[in-house]
Amino acid sequence: xxxxxxxxxxxxxxxxxxxxxxxxxxxxxxxxxxxxxxxxxxxxxxxxxxxxxxxxxxxxxxxxxxxxxxxxxxxxxxxxxxxxxxxxxxxxxxxxxxxxxxxxxxxxxxxxxxxxxxxxxxxxxxxxxxxxxxxxxxxxxxxxxxxxxxxxxxxxxxxxxxxxxxxxxxxxxxxxxxxxxxxxxxxxxxxxxxxxxxxxxxxxxxxxxxxxxxxxxxxxxxxxxxxxxxxxxxxxxxxxxxxxxxxxxxxxxxxxxxxxxxxxxxxxxxxxxxxxxxxxxxxxxxxxxxxxxxxxxxxxxxxxxxxxxxxxxxxxxxxxxxxxxxxxxxxxxxxxxxxxxxxxxxxxxxxxxxxxxxxxxxxxxxxxxxxxxxxxx
Numbered sequence: 001x002x003x004x005x006x007x008x009x010x011x012x013x014x015x016x017x018x019x020x021x022x023x024x025x026x027x028x029x030x031x032x033x034x035x036x037x038x039x040x041x042x043x044x045x046x047x048x049x050x051x052x053x054x055x056x057x058x059x060x061x062x063x064x065x066x067x068x069x070x071x072x073x074x075x076x077x078x079x080x081x082x083x084x085x086x087x088x089x090x091x092x093x094x095x096x097x098x099x100x101x102x103x104x105x106x107x108x109x110x111x112x113x114x115x116x117x118x119x120x121x122x123x124x125x126x127x128x129x130x131x132x133x134x135x136x137x138x139x140x141x142x143x144x145x146x147x148x149x150x151x152x153x154x155x156x157x158x159x160x161x162x163x164x165x166x167x168x169x170x171x172x173x174x175x176x177x178x179x180x181x182x183x184x185x186x187x188x189x190x191x192x193x194x195x196x197x198x199x200x201x202x203x204x205x206x207x208x209x210x211x212x213x214x215x216x217x218x219x220x221x222x223x224x225x226x227x228x229x230x231x232x233x234x235x236x237x238x239x240x241x242x243x244x245x246x247x248x249x250x251x252x253x254x255x256x257x258x259x260x261x262x263x264x265x266x267x268x269x270x271x272x273x274x275x276x277x278x279x280x281x282x283x284x285x286x287x288x289x290x291x292x293x294x295x296x297x298x299x300x301x302x303x304x305x306x307x308x309x310x311x312x313x314x315x316x317x318x319x320x321x322x323x324x325x326x327x328x329x330x331x332x333x334x335x336x337x338x339x340x341x342x343x344x345x346x347x348x349x350x351x352x353x354x355x356x357x358x359x360x361x362x363x364x365x366x367x368x369x370x371x372x373x374x375x376x377x
Contacts, residue, residue: 002170002183004089009051011088011118017125018042019049020080024073028065052080052087054163064159071152077129078147079156084125085188086164090114091122092188099190104145106190107289110138130238134289141289144189154203161185177201230287231336233297237268237282259309259345263372264293267305267343271296286327293343301338304328305370308344313352313369316344324367340367347371 009016021042022031032055035044049055054062068079085091094113098106108126110119123140126132134141147153162176170179177197180186186196198204264282271280275296284295294305306324308316320342328337348356348369359365 002168006168007089009087013045017128020076023076028061052083081129096187103191105143107141235278235281263307303339304337305341313348342369343372
């Protein structure tokens with residue numbers, strides 16, 4: 001009988017996520033030889049690595065990790081996150097309890113889902129592996145949607161979760177899918193049973209298509225004012241995965257994500273060339289649990305950029321305006337930002353330009369649209 005309490009590993013040892021760096025560099029049969037002292041900045045406790053990787057009693061690292069290596073860094077990071085979560089029953093419960101209203105998203109709060117050091121380490125893991133959307137001392141917001149966009153990840157996840165269930169004593173009388181659902185593993189990913197099984201068995205995207213920035217538009221939780229922080233600019237950019245993108249054909253969620261990343265990477269470089277590295281930041285926290293795609297802040301002005309990937313300027317504008325207005329004015333401060341700029345991959349029509357001009361002239365909203373020709377950049 002499956003007993004998830006058998007899944008346990010140290011939650012107070014820091015650096016478990018760095019196993020992803022070793023997997024990207026070494027064959028799975030070499031990884032355990034480099035846990036401590038051979039690679040700069042990497043010191044991982046052996047017992048922790050063994051449990052996270054589901055190493056056999058004979059010391060063999062499962063083949064699933066070389067399969068992940070074949071697919072690249074994004075797959076490695078995703079599978080490492082899942083391995084860490086499903087190596088401890090406390091993390092499984094934390095993710096289940098932290099699941100948000102918006103599918104594939106959630107929040108882990110210090111002292112609620114996890115205590116002190118366990119929270120600090122897990123929140124850092126979520127951020128370092130690329131799934132955090134907001135990270136503070138007391139909470140971390142996460143978005144797992146890109147897990148469902150990585151080709152071939154579903155099969156590796158099924159293989160890995162089977163190993164975790166066996167460690168937990170699964171007698172295999174039920175099918176793997178039935179056992180996963182019986183233990184509410186779908187809730188870890190904040191999705192319905194149906195969507196989870198669809199992805200796990202077919203690799204297809206979940207049936208319900210999420211709009212871009214769904215966590216912003218659909219979430220209804222409101223933190224009390226005491227949890228808010230003043231907006232504080234921070235420079236810097238974590239370069240994101242890109243790939244072949246197009247704006248001439250209907251796009252999948254995966255293509256939209258890559259296009260957004262491509263635009264953000266190149267816009268950051270362009271703005272740094274103009275204003276300097278110390279004046280440009282990406283994914284800058286607003287202080288209210290959200291983040292701004294790109295911010296330029298100098299001694300003379302502050303500009304917020306919101307990137308959209310829709311197929312018309314009107315759609316980009318429609319989605320970006322409520323975000324930019326909230327980012328800029330939720331604190332009811334008129335002088336936080338000087339310009340609000342919507343960045344889209346298509347030219348604005350005369351009607352769109354007139355609309356924005358009307359908003360500027362009539363309501364004094366400093367908003368404009370920037371066409372970013374990704375194919376020419």
